[in-house]
Amino acid sequence: MKYSRVYFEDVQVGDEIPSLVKGPIQQIQLTRYAGASGDFNPIHQDDEFAKAAGMGGVFGHGMLTMGFVAQAVTDWVGAGRVRRIGVRFTGLVRLKDVITCRGRILGKSSKDDVNLIDLEIWAENQKGEKIVTGKATVAVPSREP
């Protein structure tokens, strides 16, 4: 269920979170993300500029893909629960790509009455190539009061 509440006791190391599929990526989304984020690098908008820069054409903002991955985490755990999220950008997102965001539980810990879950997170394109890889830490409630 979307925006469901995740309880610490119900999460097991090795579990995967529900995957999130985004795209196909369209130019209008890159333009919209540029406006919303303030990143107007023409490499994401202007195909000729991107080719002249040696990038073979327009590609998506890494931060847009990171936003997708963060959404996969918050769709699962709920908004406002992410304590840390970090990624490495390992591949380019091209127009028409379909991006699947995934995550897997790496560990659980409790400290000072806060229950933390560590995840590995990644996004891959329709060819199975990893576009971003990283980790996230989320704080979740316990069933025990």
Next chain:
Amino acid sequence: MPIQINTSIVGKEYPPFAVTVERGRIKAFAEAIGDLNPFYLDDEVGRASEWGDVIAPPTFPITFRSARGDSAALLRDLGVDISRVLHGEQEFEQFRPIRPGETLLCRARIVDISEKAGRSGPMAFVTRETAVTDASNEIVATMRQVTVVRL
């Protein structure tokens, strides 16, 4: 011929800059990602939530920019054209959710520059950290960004 970048800026701190979090910006940012979570978009859901208002998505602090302390300033200092840079890594640590109307102070500094031979030629990795604090000087978030320069 590989280009030279100005590595002397390691340790440089940029002038702090203030940002005021706008409700419309949070919504436009979430919508641009296609993340229609009601805790970002719906004022009524926000009011009824534990935070008393809508909150910003985890990657929202990337919108905190200033002409004096953002990526454009970094590129000027490095002596690099925007067509040569790629985003290598990004990390956010968030200590509490960010809500509309708050004014936050951002302090960025260059913590590392390293050069490596990449598959497609020599590259430099420039690491910048930004601390985001609130009106009572409490830490709200930190950002760590690695910019890759194709030399």
